Every structure is written in structure tokens, then in C-alpha cells.
Amino acid sequence: MGRDLPWRRSRDPYAIWISEIMLQQTQVKTVLPYFDRWMALFPTVAVLAAADQQQVLKAWEGLGYYSRARNLHRTAQVLVQAFGGQFPKELDPVLKLPGIGRTTAGGILSAAFNLPVPILDGNVKRVIARLVALEVPPGEAIDRLWGISERLVPKDRGRDFNQAFMDLGATVCTPKHPDCPSCPWRTDCQAYAQGVQTQVPKAVVRSPLPHKRIAVLMAVNGAGEVLIIQRPQAGLLAGLWDFPRWRVGR
Ligand code: SF4
Known part of the structure; x- marks a missing residue:
């Protein structure tokens, strides 16, 4: 039985x-309230596209990594403008959209359209690394891990397989205490066989x-107004309002 999550009850590529x-970059329990609020504020891709950037960043406030919100807005x-408000069903155009890498594309295409597109998030990397008793850090064997994920995903069960794969990593094959006796893959797992x-x-x-040493200016005038500036559209916290700050020393 997989995890019951609101976006899994949907086949809407926008919600997914x-x-x-x-x-x-955020845990499921943190995402849940943000997801509900977001879908109430921006229920369709057209509403999100027409929103003001500050409104989008405000809805993201507290989730961090704000480039994700700016990329959602741009995408x-x-x-x-280019796809009539529809999410493309092929991998190549999806990979050209801002902020969507291979794992995210695989997650969307498999969950929304049941396509056999592989994923390789942190959970899946850990499970595969253990299945083959990988002898190097996963970052040094990315192509091999992608190849295994691609071979494992069944042609007609992309949605169920990828979701089960992520759930296995999140609930059974966990980082510190893998529950190998409950794992359906224990007879094929080389790390389990070797006890490692x-x-x-x-x-x-x-x-x-x-x-880094950073100086921050906090200035208030006689009317109680506080000086803030909008940060540049690129770099850390891009587009957000902040106290003036600059780097000092080396
Ligand atoms: S047998 Fe253990 S280590 Fe291997 S995939 Fe299953 S939970 Fe992970």
C-alpha cells in the first residue's frame, strides 16, 4: 500500500x-500545507501564469530555494504561451522547461500519464546503490544508476512502479535503519546479502x-518607515525584498 498523498489522488499534470x-528540497510533511494553499491560490496553470511574481514568491515564503518558485512562474x-496551457507528454520538451531536471520530468510524466520514464531521486539512488552494493558514492556512478532505474521501470506501469520505488526508499530502505526483513527485494539485494x-x-x-562576513544596514526614518530593497533577479533570494547588505573583508 503506497503513501496516501493529495497529489497522488490527482492525474492533473499541473498539480503533480x-x-x-x-x-x-523539502520533506513531505512540510510540503502538505503549502501544496493545499498553493492549489487554492493558483488552481490552474493559467492562473499561475497571470499572477504577479511577488504574489508567487509570497505563497512560497518559508519553503526556501526561491528559484523554484520563480521557475514555476516562468514555466x-x-x-x-507555447503549449496552449497543456503539459507536454514527451521527455525532450519537458526537460527544456525552467527548473525541470530528469528526475522531476520522470516523476511528472510517469505520475500524470503512466509513461515508463525513470526517476533517480535521493531515495531511489539509495535503494539502487544497495541493490548492487555500489562501491563508490552515487555521485560517481550517476550514468550507471540511471541505466538501472531505466531498465527496472515496466513499460505499462510507470506510475505505480516509480511511486512504489520512492515509497520503498522513504519507508523501508531508509538511510540509517533499513527494514530488510520486510523488503520485497531482499532476495535480489547484494548489500543485504553481504550484510553491508x-x-x-x-x-x-x-x-x-x-x-563570509556580511554587513547589514537597518535604517528607520522619523515616520517609522524601514529601508528595504529588492534583491537582483539572479542569485541568492533573487527578487525578494531585504535589508541592504554587502560582503565585507575577504
Ligand atoms: S534488502 Fe534492505 S538494503 Fe536491500 S533494498 Fe531492501 S531494505 Fe534496502
């Missing part, structure tokens, strides 16, 4: 696309985080 973008305008399931996938050795 919105959920896929929200889920890119809605592209869909209305918690050591796979291999971690990447990360370089230390850079430190």
Missing part, C-alpha cells in the same frame, strides 16, 4: 508538477563550508 517541485507562462546495507551508499568527503 507543483508537488514535484515543492518536494525537490507556467511558457506552458500558456548500512554502509551503502558510500558517503562523499565534503570540503569545509566557506565563511
Whole structure:
């Protein structure tokens, strides 16, 4: 039995696309209220395309990674202008839309149209890495992992398979405590056979985080008005209103 999520009750590519973008860097339980509010505010791609950018960014407030909201807005305008408001059913045009990569495209095309298009999100990468007892971090074997995901997805069950694949990673083949005795793939899983399931996938050795010193100006005039400026349309928090700030020192 898969997870019961509001976007899974829908076959509307618009609703599925919105959920896929929200889920890119955010957990399901955080996305749920945002998704409901978004669909009430912007129920169709045409309404989203016609909205003001500040209204779109406001609806996204708190979800982070605001480039996702700006890309949703731009893509809605592209869909209305170039595709008659319909979501394309082929992979190539979907991959050309702003903010949609291969996994997101696979998630939308399989869930909305039941197409056998593979996905490779974090959960799926972990499951595949364990199935084959991958000896390197997944980032060093991306082409191989895509190839396996592509071979696994059945031609006539793209929707069910991809959703089950993600659910397996989210609920059974979890990062720290995989529940192998309950897993339907345990007889095919090389990591389980070797007893190394918690050591796979291999971690990447990360370089230390850079430190920056930032000065922030907070100015209030006699009328109680606060000075804020709109940030540029590219880079961190693009298009949002903020106190003036700049980098100091090295
Ligand atoms: S047997 Fe264990 S490690 Fe292998 S896919 Fe299943 S849950 Fe993951």
C-alpha cells in the first residue's frame, strides 16, 4: 500500500508538477500545507501564469530555494504561451522547461500519464546503490544508476512502479535503519546479502563550508518607515525584498 498523498489522488499534470517541485528540497510533511494553499491560490496553470511574481514568491515564503518558485512562474507562462496551457507528454520538451531536471520530468510524466520514464531521486539512488552494493558514492556512478532505474521501470506501469520505488526508499530502505526483513527485494539485494546495507551508499568527503562576513544596514526614518530593497533577479533570494547588505573583508 503506497503513501496516501493529495497529489497522488490527482492525474492533473499541473498539480503533480507543483508537488514535484515543492518536494525537490523539502520533506513531505512540510510540503502538505503549502501544496493545499498553493492549489487554492493558483488552481490552474493559467492562473499561475497571470499572477504577479511577488504574489508567487509570497505563497512560497518559508519553503526556501526561491528559484523554484520563480521557475514555476516562468514555466507556467511558457506552458500558456507555447503549449496552449497543456503539459507536454514527451521527455525532450519537458526537460527544456525552467527548473525541470530528469528526475522531476520522470516523476511528472510517469505520475500524470503512466509513461515508463525513470526517476533517480535521493531515495531511489539509495535503494539502487544497495541493490548492487555500489562501491563508490552515487555521485560517481550517476550514468550507471540511471541505466538501472531505466531498465527496472515496466513499460505499462510507470506510475505505480516509480511511486512504489520512492515509497520503498522513504519507508523501508531508509538511510540509517533499513527494514530488510520486510523488503520485497531482499532476495535480489547484494548489500543485504553481504550484510553491508548500512554502509551503502558510500558517503562523499565534503570540503569545509566557506565563511563570509556580511554587513547589514537597518535604517528607520522619523515616520517609522524601514529601508528595504529588492534583491537582483539572479542569485541568492533573487527578487525578494531585504535589508541592504554587502560582503565585507575577504
Ligand atoms: S534488502 Fe534492505 S538494503 Fe536491500 S533494498 Fe531492501 S531494505 Fe534496502
